[in-house]
Amino acid sequence: MKKSFDLRRTALALAVSSALALAACGGDDDTAGSAPDNSLAWMTEAVVAEQKAATADTAKEAVANRRAKLLLAAMTLEQKQQQLTGSLPEILPELPECYGARHVSGIAALKIPTFRITNGPVGVGQNDCVSKSIYEQVIAGLKSFTAAYTDPSSAKATALPSAMGVAASFDPAVATAFGEVIGTEMNNLGLHVFEAPGVNMARLPILGRNFEYFGEDPYLTGTMGVAEVKAVQAKGLIGMAKHFVANEQETNRMTIQQTVDRQVLREIYLIPFEMAVKDGKSASIMCAYNYVNSFSSCQNEEMLTGVLRNDWGFTGYVQSDFFAMKSTAGTLDAGMDHEMPIPQFWSKTNLNAGLASGSINTAQLDKALERRYTQMFKAGIFDRALKQTPIDFTANGVVARDIGAKAAVLLQNNGALPIASTVQTVVLIGKATQVYAQQAVAGGVMVGQPMGAGGGSSDVVPNYTVAPVDGLRDALKALGNTTAKVKLILVDDGNTTATIDGTATTFAAALTEAANADAVVMMAGTISEEGADRATFTATNGTTLATPAGDGSSLDWYAARSNVIATTGTSNTAKNSNTVAMIQAVMATASATATPMAQKATLVLKDNAGVSMDPSLVGAAGPSILEVWFPGQEDGNIVADLVFGRKTPGGKLPVTFPFAGKGFLDTVTTQQFPGLVGGDGVTQVVEYTEKLHMGYRWYDANVSGQCAPVAGVNPCVAFPFGHGLSYTTFTTTAPSVALASGKYTVKATVTNTGAKAGAEVVQVYLSLPTGASTVGAAQPPKRLVGFQKVDLAAGASKEITLTIDPAASNHPLSVWSTTYNQWITAAGTYTVHLGKSSSPSDLVVAGTFTR
Numbered sequence: 001m002k003k004s005f006d007l008r009r010t011a012l013a014l015a016v017s018s019a020l021a022l023a024a025c026g027g028d029d030d031t032a033g034s035a036p037d038n039s040l041a042w043m044t045e046a047v048v049a050e051q052k053a054a055t056a057d058t059a060k061e062a063v064a065n066r067r068a069k070l071l072l073a074a075m076t077l078e079q080k081q082q083q084l085t086g087s088l089p090e091i092l093p094e095l096p097e098c099y100g101a102r103h104v105s106g107i108a109a110l111k112i113p114t115f116r117i118t119n120g121p122v123g124v125g126q127n128d129c130v131s132k133s134i135y136e137q138v139i140a141g142l143k144s145f146t147a148a149y150t151d152p153s154s155a156k157a158t159a160l161p162s163a164m165g166v167a168a169s170f171d172p173a174v175a176t177a178f179g180e181v182i183g184t185e186m187n188n189l190g191l192h193v194f195e196a197p198g199v200n201m202a203r204l205p206i207l208g209r210n211f212e213y214f215g216e217d218p219y220l221t222g223t224m225g226v227a228e229v230k231a232v233q234a235k236g237l238i239g240m241a242k243h244f245v246a247n248e249q250e251t252n253r254m255t256i257q258q259t260v261d262r263q264v265l266r267e268i269y270l271i272p273f274e275m276a277v278k279d280g281k282s283a284s285i286m287c288a289y290n291y292v293n294s295f296s297s298c299q300n301e302e303m304l305t306g307v308l309r310n311d312w313g314f315t316g317y318v319q320s321d322f323f324a325m326k327s328t329a330g331t332l333d334a335g336m337d338h339e340m341p342i343p344q345f346w347s348k349t350n351l352n353a354g355l356a357s358g359s360i361n362t363a364q365l366d367k368a369l370e371r372r373y374t375q376m377f378k379a380g381i382f383d384r385a386l387k388q389t390p391i392d393f394t395a396n397g398v399v400a401r402d403i404g405a406k407a408a409v410l411l412q413n414n415g416a417l418p419i420a421s422t423v424q425t426v427v428l429i430g431k432a433t434q435v436y437a438q439q440a441v442a443g444g445v446m447v448g449q450p451m452g453a454g455g456g457s458s459d460v461v462p463n464y465t466v467a468p469v470d471g472l473r474d475a476l477k478a479l480g481n482t483t484a485k486v487k488l489i490l491v492d493d494g495n496t497t498a499t500i501d502g503t504a505t506t507f508a509a510a511l512t513e514a515a516n517a518d519a520v521v522m523m524a525g526t527i528s529e530e531g532a533d534r535a536t537f538t539a540t541n542g543t544t545l546a547t548p549a550g551d552g553s554s555l556d557w558y559a560a561r562s563n564v565i566a567t568t569g570t571s572n573t574a575k576n577s578n579t580v581a582m583i584q585a586v587m588a589t590a591s592a593t594a595t596p597m598a599q600k601a602t603l604v605l606k607d608n609a610g611v612s613m614d615p616s617l618v619g620a621a622g623p624s625i626l627e628v629w630f631p632g633q634e635d636g637n638i639v640a641d642l643v644f645g646r647k648t649p650g651g652k653l654p655v656t657f658p659f660a661g662k663g664f665l666d667t668v669t670t671q672q673f674p675g676l677v678g679g680d681g682v683t684q685v686v687e688y689t690e691k692l693h694m695g696y697r698w699y700d701a702n703v704s705g706q707c708a709p710v711a712g713v714n715p716c717v718a719f720p721f722g723h724g725l726s727y728t729t730f731t732t733t734a735p736s737v738a739l740a741s742g743k744y745t746v747k748a749t750v751t752n753t754g755a756k757a758g759a760e761v762v763q764v765y766l767s768l769p770t771g772a773s774t775v776g777a778a779q780p781p782k783r784l785v786g787f788q789k790v791d792l793a794a795g796a797s798k799e800i801t802l803t804i805d806p807a808a809s810n811h812p813l814s815v816w817s818t819t820y821n822q823w824i825t826a827a828g829t830y831t832v833h834l835g836k837s838s839s840p841s842d843l844v845v846a847g848t849f850t851r
Helices: 016-022 045-053 057-073 077-083 132-139 163-168 172-188 218-233 262-269 271-278 301-311 329-334 348-357 362-379 393-407 468-478 507-516 549-553 579-588 632-643 696-700 770-774
Strands: 098-100 115-119 193-195 238-244 257-259 284-287 317-320 409-412 425-431 485-491 497-500 503-506 519-526 601-607 624-627 684-687 717-719 730-740 743-752 758-767 783-792 797-804 815-817 822-824 829-835 843-850
Touching: 045 057, 057 362, 077 348, 077 362, 098 132, 163 172, 163 218, 163 393, 172 193, 172 218, 172 393, 218 238, 218 262, 218 271, 218 783, 238 271, 238 301, 238 362, 262 271, 262 815, 301 329, 317 362, 329 362, 393 632, 425 468, 425 507, 425 579, 468 485, 468 632, 485 507, 497 507, 503 507, 507 579, 519 579, 579 601, 601 632, 624 632, 730 758, 730 829, 743 758, 743 783, 743 829, 743 843, 758 797, 783 797
Parallel strands: 115 193, 193 238, 238 284, 257 684, 284 317, 425 485, 425 519, 519 601, 601 624, 730 843
Antiparallel strands: 409 624, 485 497, 497 503, 730 743, 743 797, 758 783, 758 829, 815 822, 829 843
């Protein structure tokens, strides 16, 4: 869903404002759908008890499906039509304090509760409750009804670290904790559906929504998505894996035509969804805006019926992204079940016309509702009152803070970290035009604006935020250091002027402060949000790149609003912050203390999905570098915990950090992004011509011809996928591979060889036989097939065991044959690599096996 909603797409949407005053809804009290009613067969005491008593997933679904059919048999055609779509913005009868626009109005006579939906995926985002005062302003003509979707008065929730950070933990338990906070707060707010997790891939490092996703590897993405879905649904809620499928760019996302080889779809882009369906039992799937291989995602029978239901056995329902549907009969035929946010293509008028013409039939309407009602009954949504309870922001903030620490990745440490608790002078340096050193950071956050004011669907409105300087000062006090001084230095884009704690001065004076300080902490990053990719275009339709796509992943590029495409000659023109030059100037300044600058300076990165690194920042002459992604509301505390050593970073990179000028985006063709203009002169067509070589696989395969490893190190890569250091050190020894019960067991012993407790992530990659490439597209040198995080005290050791199951939903040994339309395991030798990152220098051969 985007802020503008593109309301021109439907005459009905344009007429919504005139219908608002009606606020029609069938619910009439807060007990609708909660108490057993023996006069209604689907709500009798006996069937409600049977539903609650069912424990196995199949048993729960069987009871729920029976109840769904009983309900449908009692409904009129008009009631069914009303239930197929989201409702017009209205005051909710059950929650009169809420002006809501993300729900299906209930029908009290049938005990159908108002069905309430919230966005994600980084917490309870824009949801079905903005202030009642907004409704009053809409009725008075002072605001547009679209405020019901985007107003920052949206119900508050905990602004968690980004999903990319969760992926960086390489720990499903972190994804579980993430989902548990979300599920708990959804129940507090009386919500039912979580439009997440987002399991699209970071194919483009500049994709505006990368922070909502889990990185560039399908198995890592699927593993985290499964854990999150399970945690949310364990709370009696509906998880919704999105955006199905190949939704990897925001530019022209409503109309973009994606051409993706079907083998590539199966082996990369569909894997996380397949895992979410098979392993996570995701109750719902969201279809996307884009077209895939000539068909709209919400009208793609091959995907929605052929793959999702026939191949994977999906029994949940499919909801559209907001305004993503493009037809009436075509979407029903393809397998769609629920239109959001309002009656558009599935309006009563259109449905009746389709029924009259025979292009649709009532059985299709029944099937769509049956699928959704089955999941609602299964989750217990019919059987509990719709009410709100207070959120425990303090407890959930503690969890958010812990997740943020576990998400952090220590990229390099030249001695500056951790900062001694006895430090006396700390300078915090950032750009005056950037948020990183000034405010808690989340997707779309803007300088001087509260978190959640950006307008993107993932915006979370927090109860509080912790600024970076406050986090540093509070941490020092907690460590017993009451004499230390923390100064905030903000530098202009031209690197000529600055402020020190708000007092104007010169950049030269700021450098003197850095020279005299005991510790220097610089903050930079790459803000992004739904609605735009991080690149500059000459025209609003994005037909021509004004600058190389790679510029969007640099620390220098920025625009006033990250959810609007930056265009030349507008108020949202792309700008150069000269952040890299500022960091270089700090590092070139001679330290006036006993500690050289390289040993006392730290760069804290807060970004969307990685950064193209200037070579001057990497290596012994550069700063220590700590990646914390978008930390959310606990930003200041998370960073302070890490830099002062109260927490030890143990995350690993879920994306590759290339050297500037040597990344995938530096070689990308217009055909790959933003797309070639089609024959109509308007529509753009993107083709994934890199095929299976995406993310670290592109660098491994040396597609550009510049990336051949030298002594096991890729010269194009600053920090490889899977990389991450600690405040301690580890060794991994005695790797082995054995076959047992049809599965391959990989073992090794991990030892903490340092003086501090910490966590290591052991990663397993698999190289397929050469024959695998003869099936279709050329296979990359290796693929991630397993990982395990192990926490160890100083000096401790532990044997870890990872299993490679050929029958697993991620198909670790297999390739997809488009000829036979099935998975094939190639004959030959498979090589198992084990280590601490995807870099050849960090891997050893654990063993081989033959199939």
